[in-house]
Amino acid sequence: MKTDLATANPRKTPRQRRSAVLVEAIYEAGARILETEGLAGLNTNRVAAVAGVSVGSLYQYFPSKEAIVAGLLRQSRQDLLDGMRQVLAASEGEPFEVVVDRLLGVAARGQFDRPNLARTLEYAEGMLAIDEETRALKTELAEEIAGFLERHGISRPLIAAWDLISLVRGLIDAAGLRGETDAADVQSRARSAVFGYLEKMRIAG
Amino acid sequence: MKTDLATANPRKTPRQRRSAVLVEAIYEAGARILETEGLAGLNTNRVAAVAGVSVGSLYQYFPSKEAIVAGLLRQSRQDLLDGMRQVLAASEGEPFEVVVDRLLGVAARGQFDRPNLARTLEYAEGMLAIDEETRALKTELAEEIAGFLERHGISRPLIAAWDLISLVRGLIDAAGLRGETDAADVQSRARSAVFGYLEKMRIAG
DNA sequence: CTCAGATGCGAGCTTTTACTCATATTATCG
DNA sequence: CGATAATATGAGTAAAAGCTCGCATCTGAG
Numbered sequence: 001m002k003t004d005l006a007t008a009n010p011r012k013t014p015r016q017r018r019s020a021v022l023v024e025a026i027y028e029a030g031a032r033i034l035e036t037e038g039l040a041g042l043n044t045n046r047v048a049a050v051a052g053v054s055v056g057s058l059y060q061y062f063p064s065k066e067a068i069v070a071g072l073l074r075q076s077r078q079d080l081l082d083g084m085r086q087v088l089a090a091s092e093g094e095p096f097e098v099v100v101d102r103l104l105g106v107a108a109r110g111q112f113d114r115p116n117l118a119r120t121l122e123y124a125e126g127m128l129a130i131d132e133e134t135r136a137l138k139t140e141l142a143e144e145i146a147g148f149l150e151r152h153g154i155s156r157p158l159i160a161a162w163d164l165i166s167l168v169r170g171l172i173d174a175a176g177l178r179g180e181t182d183a184a185d186v187q188s189r190a191r192s193a194v195f196g197y198l199e200k201m202r203i204a205g
Numbered sequence: 206m207k208t209d210l211a212t213a214n215p216r217k218t219p220r221q222r223r224s225a226v227l228v229e230a231i232y233e234a235g236a237r238i239l240e241t242e243g244l245a246g247l248n249t250n251r252v253a254a255v256a257g258v259s260v261g262s263l264y265q266y267f268p269s270k271e272a273i274v275a276g277l278l279r280q281s282r283q284d285l286l287d288g289m290r291q292v293l294a295a296s297e298g299e300p301f302e303v304v305v306d307r308l309l310g311v312a313a314r315g316q317f318d319r320p321n322l323a324r325t326l327e328y329a330e331g332m333l334a335i336d337e338e339t340r341a342l343k344t345e346l347a348e349e350i351a352g353f354l355e356r357h358g359i360s361r362p363l364i365a366a367w368d369l370i371s372l373v374r375g376l377i378d379a380a381g382l383r384g385e386t387d388a389a390d391v392q393s394r395a396r397s398a399v400f401g402y403l404e405k406m407r408i409a410g
Numbered sequence: 411c412t413c414a415g416a417t418g419c420g421a422g423c424t425t426t427t428a429c430t431c432a433t434a435t436t437a438t439c440g
Numbered sequence: 441c442g443a444t445a446a447t448a449t450g451a452g453t454a455a456a457a458g459c460t461c462g463c464a465t466c467t468g469a470g
Contacts, residue, residue, distance in 0.1 A: 016467065019417060038332035039245055043457055054419045059459065116331065123328045126321065126382065127243035162383065163376050163394055170375020171368055177331065178367065189368055189402075196401015197394075221437065224447060248427055259449045264429065417466070426457075435448070440441100 011063045023061050025051040027075070030068040035117040039124055042069070066128045073121045073130065077137040080110050084144055096152050100198075101191060103145070107168055108187045115176025122169070141165065153202065160201055164194055216268045228266050230256040232280070235273040240322040244329055247274070271333045278326045278335065282342040285315050289349055301357050305399060308350070312373055313392045320381025327374070346370065358407065365406055369399055 014020040029051035033042050044065045048055045062068050083106040091099040111118045125135075145161035154160050168190050175186045219225040234256035238247050249270045253260045267273050288311040296304040316323045330340075350366035359365050373395050380391045 014417090016416065018466080022418085038328075040332055044459075045457065048420095055459075056420065056461085057418050060417070063459095065458080119328070119331070123243075123324065126324070127245055159394070162379060163398070166375045166379030167372045167398055168375075170371045170373075170378070173375070174367060174371030189364070189406075192405035193368070193372055193398055193402040196403070196405050197398040198401070200397035200401050201394075219447090221446065223436080227448085249429075250427065253450095260429075261431080261450065262448050265447070268429095270428075412470090413467105414469100415467090417464105419462100419464075421461100423460080424458085426455105428453100428455080430453080431449105431451100433449080435446105437446070438444090440443090 011059070011061055011067075014061065019061070022051075022053055022057055025053060026058055026062065026068060027072060031072055031114070031117055034069070034072070034120045035114055038116075038120055039069070039127070069121070069124045069128060070130050070134060072117075073124060074134040074137065076110070076118065076121055077134060077141070080106065081137055081141050081144070083110065084141060088144065088148055097195070099148070100194060103148075104168065104187055104190055104194065107165075108172055108183055108190065111169065111172045112176055112183050112186065115173060119173050119177070149198075154198060155201060160198070164197065167193060167197070216264070216266055216272075219266065224266070227256075227258055227262055230258060231263055231267065231273060232277060236277055236319070236322055239274070239277070239325045240319055243321075243325055244274070244332070274326070274329050274333060275335050275339060277322075278329060279339040279342065281315070281323065281326055282339060282346070285311065286342055286346050286349070288315065289346060293349065293353055302400070304353070305403075306396060308353075309373065309392055309395055309399065312370075313377055313388055313395065316374065316377045317381055317388050317391065320378055324378055324382075354403075359403060360406060365403070369402065372398060372402070 014023050026047060029047050030042065033046060033050060042065060044055055044058055044062075047065070047068060048058045051058070062071075084103055087099065087102045087106055091102060124130075125138075142158060142161045142165060145165065146157040149160050150157040171190050171193060172186060175189075180186055219228050231252060234252050235247065238251060238255060247270060249263055249267075250260055252270070252273060253263045256263070267276075289308055292304065292307045292311055296307060329335075330343075347363060347366045347370060350370065351362040354365050355362040376395050376398060377391060380394075385391055
């Protein structure tokens with residue numbers, strides 16, 4: 001638990017194809033373990049075993065087990081941010097409600113298929129030394145959303161963005177945990193919460 | 206990580222005062238560690254050290270480290286459930302909005318002062334073998350809220366209860382994590398989300 | 411084909427951690 | 441008090457986990 005930043009970043013980057021494959025296998029093994037057993041079940045020996053590689057190879061590219069988790073978190077955040085930006089870019093001139101719903105769709109898709117993984121990764125942030133870049137992705141996402149909200153007359157847009165992100169995450173996460181499978185239904189309830197919140201904010205803010 | 210139920214429950218109950226004090230010290234030490242270093246930072250040796258007792262004593266009352274976390278989770282849930290029930294019992298005939306706001310206050314108070322602890326405990330449920338009784342507390346809470354919602358004409362009350370609980374938790378949790386200190390402001394935003402959601406649900410349900 | 415650099419390996423060393431047990435101290439009650 | 445039950449202790453053990461290092465194998469440029 002003493003992990004500082006130096007040990008939470010990749011050690012070296014793969015140059016040949018086989019090493020890229022190896023790194024990918026490690027990430028997937030890590031994800032699977034986090035998904036089924038959580039942070040506490042993740043150890044380098046097991047990751048290596050599940051990935052079908054040796055511990056030594058693992059340590060060629062990951063200086064610590066935290067680095068694996070950090071990498072997964074970064075990927076997950078980057079994907080979400082990219083998805084959101086794509087929606088926003090492709091939705092110029094569209095009605096507010098439509099855009100919000102599309103954003104919601106991106107969020108739901110990213111979280112609902114592997115809810116345990118998503119939850120563990122988010123939880124991990126508070127416990128690990130995560131590099132600034134990965135942390136920044138979270139802020140970037142909020143700012144992206146905030147900009148969009150501001151353009152549509154929502155007051156305190158940054159606060160609202162944070163609130164909406166965390167509230168939607170909480171709702172979807174819990175639904176996944178309970179074993180709900182109807183993503184459309186969950187999304188529609190999340191929509192209610194989001195629009196409800198926004199309406200109140202338009203008046204009160 | 207193999208912990209089954211037998212090992213996640215208290216070993217024996219304190220009979221004298223000194224042992225009750227000891228157990229209390231262990232819980233508080235556990236809470237402090239979870240708060241600052243998360244689940245991964247919790248180990249029996251450290252808990253004992255922080256509590257100022259010996260490992261041997263710890264194992265007199267806790268069969269495993271999981272039992273400490275399980276106990277903390279149970280307490281936290283019991284407190285929340287009690288608080289909610291008290292509000293509901295004391296609010297017969299009060300307007301819906303007032304009661305909701307009081308419930309929100311209970312939730313916020315229980316979560317906002319030690320957000321890291323609250324988050325870790327909730328996360329822990331998925332990773333540990335928690336006794337049925339503690340698990341049931343979660344359901345009881347949802348059902349309590351659901352009953353209240355149903356009496357006020359909310360459709361799909363149980364789903365709505367789950368959604369509201371998790372959405373409020375997500376929102377408050379994130380606010381605490383970001384270091385917000387104005388509990389009243391957070392609560393008022395949570396109120397917006399809750400009423401917003403409920404209004405949509407009254408129509409759509 | 412060759413060879414230097416890149417990659418892969420896994421036995422094994424070290425540290426951490428869960429947990430026990432023999433022993434010592436303290437409370438309670440007659 | 442004195443005796444018995446309750447409680448507290450912490451050195452010690454076994455298992456798990458983090459991580460290294462010397463050596464084997466592969467790849468691609470020339």
